Amino acid sequence: MRIVIADDQPLYRRGLEIAIGLEADLELAGEASTVSDLLRSAFDHRPHVLLTEVTLSGESTVKACAAAVEASPGTKLVRLTDSEDPEDLFEALRSGATGYLLKSMHIAEIIDAIRQVAGGAVVVPPPMSTWLVAEISRLGTSPEADLSAPWGLSRREMEVLRKVARGSSNAVIAAEMFLSVNTVKNHVRSAAHKLGTTSRTEAALKAVKEGLIDLHDVDL
The missing domain is CATH 3.40.50.2300 (Response regulator)
Structure with missing residues (x-):
């Protein structure tokens, strides 16, 4: 299962990279720290899951993600964020995301959520499901x-x-x-x-x- 991670925090990306590398069924196909890198990596690798922050270097990723998913309909979009604001959750789902993961989640929960989303599930943190x-x-x-x-x-x-x-x-x-x-x-x-x-x-x-x-x- 190919994963692309887009996040402008190198240490956080590195943590996800290590965790994904330990999973036999997951492959880190690409990384991005800017919107242009996100588009390039998504178009080049056509990932099963695109795991991305809402903004990269201060720039919104909404249009870039929409373009990436349109080019690769099989790609599942997962938003990775610090925000627990319900309006941000609703906006993410309206923009086509089927996963909304908080950076405060344990890395094992994020890995499990990636698999669930790839399998067709919608994943939202329990406190936000209400x-x-x-x-x-x-x-x-x-x-x-x-x-x-x-x-x-x-x-x-x-x-x-x-x-x-x-x-x-x-x-x-x-x-x-x-x-x-x-x-x-x-x-x-x-x-x-x-x-x-x-x-x-x-x-x-x-x-x-x-x-x-x-x-x-x-x-x-």
């Missing part, structure tokens, strides 16, 4: 949606999904429901499978879009 779910609801989730839709979700799976939509981690959900973390993970995994999604965030998003979760009942 904002994303709320935005989707604001944009038109129907409150009259049929709650008996044939997804086959159990009562417990629905309860867990509501807490995921609230932005709770598996550990917090486990404590609130007096369950083990592994049991919560199993409920999340089962709900995601039934909904045809590949992550906890996508499962919560789909539950909201299908009207299975009413955000008025979620303590945001």
Whole structure:
């Protein structure tokens, strides 16, 4: 899997380079520290995942990323940022990103997220998923949606999904429901499978879009 990293912090790029080099299924195909370098590297290597900061040397990367993805439709765009502002998240998704990763995340989480995005998943940090779910609801989730839709979700799976939509981690959900973390993970995994999604965030998003979760009942 070919990866291109665009970031104007050499030490951070070096850390990602080392981490990617340790993974047998990942290849660092190119690096960039400027917008022009990003375009050149993306066009030359046609990466599976383009991991890039929102700005490089003070210049926005939005147009460059759009051009790169247009030239290579198979490329997945992942935004790498320090910003936890929901508006920045929404803007990244509107611009075609399917991943939004915080630089404060552990390197192992970033590597895992790269694989998930390459596999077709949408990856957003758990604390920000609540904002994303709320935005989707604001944009038109129907409150009259049929709650008996044939997804086959159990009562417990629905309860867990509501807490995921609230932005709770598996550990917090486990404590609130007096369950083990592994049991919560199993409920999340089962709900995601039934909904045809590949992550906890996508499962919560789909539950909201299908009207299975009413955000008025979620303590945001």
